[in-house]
Amino acid sequence: MAVRWSRVAPQIALTPALVVTLVGFAWAIGWTIYMSFTRSRRFPDYTIDPADWYAQYDRLFGNDAWTTSLRNLIVLAIGSALAIVFGFILAAMVEREKFGEGVFRTIFLYPLAVSLIVTGLVWRWMFNPSLGIEAFLHQLGWTSAQFNWLATPGTAMYGIILASIWHGMGFYMALMLAGLKSINTEIWSAARLDGVGLWRLYTEIIIPMMKFTFLTCAILLSLGVVKAYDIVVAMTNGGPGTSTWTPAYFAINAYSTRSNIGFASAAATIMLLITLAIFLPLVLITAWHNRQGEASRT
Amino acid sequence: MSSDPEIATFPASLGAAARSVRRRRRIRGSSIAVFVFLCMCAAFVAIPLYVVIVTSFKPIEEVTLGRIFALPVHWTLTPWYKAWNTLCTGLSCDGIKVGFFNSLAILFPSLVLSIGLSSVTGYALALWNVRWAGTFLFILFICAFVPFQIIMIPLIVLVSNIGLYGSVWGIALVHAILAMPLLTLIFRNFYKDIPRELINAAIMDSGNFWHIFREIVLPMSANIMIVVLILMITTVWNDYLVGLTFGGISAAPMTVILANAVVTSRGEVIHNVNMAAALLTAIPPLVVYFALGRFFVQGITAGAIKG
Numbered sequence: 075m076a077v078r079w080s081r082v083a084p085q086i087a088l089t090p091a092l093v094v095t096l097v098g099f100a101w102a103i104g105w106t107i108y109m110s111f112t113r114s115r116r117f118p119d120y121t122i123d124p125a126d127w128y129a130q131y132d133r134l135f136g137n138d139a140w141t142t143s144l145r146n147l148i149v150l151a152i153g154s155a156l157a158i159v160f161g162f163i164l165a166a167m168v169e170r171e172k173f174g175e176g177v178f179r180t181i182f183l184y185p186l187a188v189s190l191i192v193t194g195l196v197w198r199w200m201f202n203p204s205l206g207i208e209a210f211l212h213q214l215g216w217t218s219a220q221f222n223w224l225a226t227p228g229t230a231m232y233g234i235i236l237a238s239i240w241h242g243m244g245f246y247m248a249l250m251l252a253g254l255k256s257i258n259t260e261i262w263s264a265a266r267l268d269g270v271g272l273w274r275l276y277t278e279i280i281i282p283m284m285k286f287t288f289l290t291c292a293i294l295l296s297l298g299v300v301k302a303y304d305i306v307v308a309m310t311n312g313g314p315g316t317s318t319w320t321p322a323y324f325a326i327n328a329y330s331t332r333s334n335i336g337f338a339s340a341a342a343t344i345m346l347l348i349t350l351a352i353f354l355p356l357v358l359i360t361a362w363h364n365r366q367g368e369a370s371r372t
Numbered sequence: 373m374s375s376d377p378e379i380a381t382f383p384a385s386l387g388a389a390a391r392s393v394r395r396r397r398r399i400r401g402s403s404i405a406v407f408v409f410l411c412m413c414a415a416f417v418a419i420p421l422y423v424v425i426v427t428s429f430k431p432i433e434e435v436t437l438g439r440i441f442a443l444p445v446h447w448t449l450t451p452w453y454k455a456w457n458t459l460c461t462g463l464s465c466d467g468i469k470v471g472f473f474n475s476l477a478i479l480f481p482s483l484v485l486s487i488g489l490s491s492v493t494g495y496a497l498a499l500w501n502v503r504w505a506g507t508f509l510f511i512l513f514i515c516a517f518v519p520f521q522i523i524m525i526p527l528i529v530l531v532s533n534i535g536l537y538g539s540v541w542g543i544a545l546v547h548a549i550l551a552m553p554l555l556t557l558i559f560r561n562f563y564k565d566i567p568r569e570l571i572n573a574a575i576m577d578s579g580n581f582w583h584i585f586r587e588i589v590l591p592m593s594a595n596i597m598i599v600v601l602i603l604m605i606t607t608v609w610n611d612y613l614v615g616l617t618f619g620g621i622s623a624a625p626m627t628v629i630l631a632n633a634v635v636t637s638r639g640e641v642i643h644n645v646n647m648a649a650a651l652l653t654a655i656p657p658l659v660v661y662f663a664l665g666r667f668f669v670q671g672i673t674a675g676a677i678k679g
Contacts, residue, residue: 083581084500091493091552092508097530098549099515102523109525118529164413167406174410180665181414184421187661187668189610191627192654195634195646196420199427200440205643209438240417248669301519304612304627311635325521330617335525342521349519357513 103346110339118335130340139316140341143324146231147348150320151299153235154242158291161246166276168247169254179251183244190241194308197237198224201309227317230310234318237305242298246291253287254280286363289355296352300345321345428452428648435644454642455649461632463621468633468649471626475609475656477540478547478625482608485548486555487600493552494559495589499571500581509560516553524617531618538620546614551607555600562596563589595667602664603671606657626653 111127112119123129134140168178185193200206203222211219223233257280265275281288303322310318312327319327321341329338423440428451430444457467497505527546528537536542566589574584615625624632630653634646661668 084496084502087492087496087581088502088508090489091556094489094549094552095508095511095515098527099511099518099523099553102526102530103518105526106522160413164410167410171403171406171410173403173407178410178414179669180662181417183665183669184658184661185417187606187610187657188654189612189627189657191610191612191631192650193420195630195650196424198634199643199647200420200423202643205435205438206440210440213438240420243413244417297517307612307635308631322519322521326524326613326617329525338521338525342519342524345519346522349517353514353517 106339107343107346109335110343112336114334114336114339116333116335130336131344133337134340134344139319140321140324142316143319143321146318146320147299147302149231150235150238150302151296153232154238154295154299155292156235157239157242158246158288158295160239160243161291162250162281162288164243164247165250165254166280169251179244179248182247185241185243186245188241190304191308193237193241194305197233197240198309201233224310225314227314230314230318234302234305234309237309238302241305242295246295249287249291249294250284253284257283286359289359293352293356297349300348300352321348424647424651427644428455428651430644432642432644451642451644451648452652454645455652459629459633459645459649461629463632468626468629468652471624471629472652474540474619474623475625475627478543478615478623479605479608481541481544482547482551483601483604485544486551486604487597489548490552490555490600491559491590491593491597492585493556494561495563495585496581497556498560498563499566499568499584499589509557512553512556516557520550520613528617537618538623540619540623543614543618543623543625546618547608547611550614551604555604558600558603559593559596562593566592598664598667599671602660602668605660606668606671609657 108120108122109118110130111122113121113123113129164178164182168175188196201208201221201224203209203225206221208219208221211221223229223236261279261283265279270279299320301322302320303326306312306318306320306323312319312323321344325338325341325345328334328341332338419441426443427435427440429447429449431446431448431450434442434445455467456469458465459467496502497509502508527549531537531542531545536545570588571584574588579587609625610627611625612627612631615623615628616631619625619628630649633649634641
């Protein structure tokens with residue numbers, strides 16, 4: 075009968091996805107977490123020393139490069155948050171002026187189609203002291219100009235932040251534009267009638283109304299920052315020294331250069347924990363938002 | 373704000389006229405400021421592309437002058453030719469074309485695998501009564517955000533065991549696994565808006581699961597297919613990490629070869645050739661972007677929020 079069949083067929087169709095989830099995600103995550111408690115080096119070693127199961131984590135947090143990575147993660151997150159700020163400003167301006175909206179949107183968004191590797195290489199070229207922007211400024215007569223950020227440990231991270239902002243700004247602008255467009259048009263005209271100033275209109279009415287969009291942006295940005303790897307490779311390859319390492323870079327490096335599965339797994343596990351810490355609020359907010367949406371609809 | 377009280381003393385008509393002149397002038401002034409600011413930001417965004425294009429057409433003698441914003445005096449295609457045919461990666465000097473064909477060979481199976489798998493899954497979860505659908509969707513939601521590093525090493529072990537490590541098929545398989553949660557959520561969100569009556573009527577009409585998918589659901593999915601296609605093409609083409617960790621030496625995609633040539637190879641750095649190679653790598657997704665901009669925005673935001 076059709077009813078019977080309609081029960082079995084979907085289950086069969088879902089099997090591949092189920093296998094992918096169970097093997098590719100659940101099993102793989104479990105395996106990595108397990109490995110982080112072992113002393114595996116080049117090859118997996120499945121014995122856990124019960125007295126010393128946290129050895130890899132001990133080594134990890136005693137490692138200077140790892141502490142640098144964590145610090146860079148925070149610096150990068152705060153720095154790239156500017157992309158959200160600029161994204162909102164640009165979205166508000168583009169939305170208000172209407173003039174040339176399509177053109178501006180096309181320009182601001184194209185970096186998103188460019189890979190982070192290419193982005194990094196291009197900015198690396200712009201930062202080149204003898205051939206890039208610094209040389210250009212010197213030729214203009216501003217000989218004290220310093221734009222060789224990538225060469226010194228103190229400023230290299232700012233170079234990466236600049237490139238990340240360049241790459242991500244348009245994306246946040248697009249999200250903000252979508253958010254702005256969903257705001258009821260009556261609010262704009264009501265505010266104008268009441269003589270509310272532009273500054274107050276945005277800070278006291280529009281931004282609070284868009285807090286969900288801002289939160290989404292912030293969470294997406296943080297998740298992106300935790301994954302930051304390509305851009306670091308392309309711009310500095312971790313250097314100078316280990317000054318631009320990120321947790322993602324650290325984990326890959328521990329596996330591919332040090333060939334240490336246990337150590338890499340411990341770093342990856344911490345990455346997962348950071349992701350979950352960012353992610354949990356997103357789940358809660360989404361649930362809350364959905365319930366609000368349903369409440370307002372009924 | 374200037375809600376000028378003195379205007380009230382004018383005769384009504386004059387006041388209105390003065391006010392409208394004032395308002396028009398004020399808006400135009402701020403409009404120009406906004407427009408200038410937008411243009412400056414657009415310049416910040418556009419300049420790197422301009423610099424790369426200009427550099428890639430310059431002969432090396434002009435590049436070493438350091439005039440990064442100047443147009444080439446003598447336009448040349450040699451850097452492009454060299455980038456395509458003789459770019460060196462430290463191991464070999466076969467140019468970026470090897471990576472281009474590897475990237476193509478990775479792209480097509482990943483598209484077929486990931487879209488095939490997730491559209492069917494999304495359809496089953498959206499339109500058929502599966503008891504654990506809610507739980508499964510929640511798990512997929514989490515999986516969509518998991519960092520790649522946490523599943524990388526076991527997947528390498530797995531892919532090596534089935535003999536696909538270092539082949540384009542291995543990379544395509546990993547791309548399909550990575551993309552499955554997000555794409556499934558996108559498809560499911562799209563399909564759940566198909567009216568249930570339509571499906572129930574089709575079941576009455578002795579349509580089975582696959583029949584309904586082929587005859588009713590697929591023909592309705594043109595829009596979402598384009599969005600997902602764009603999302604996948606840009607993700608797979610721009611990917612570096614999966615290609616690096618699963619490609620070995622023989623199946624390295626374009627981004628890996630480019631990064632090797634510029635970042636890790638020792639020896640003479642030829643900037644104009646590198647820039648041409650970077651452009652060659654960036655062109656396919658850029659073409660997709662400029663040709664299908666509207667869908668591109670939808671794809672990116674769907675990829676971001678709907679998850």
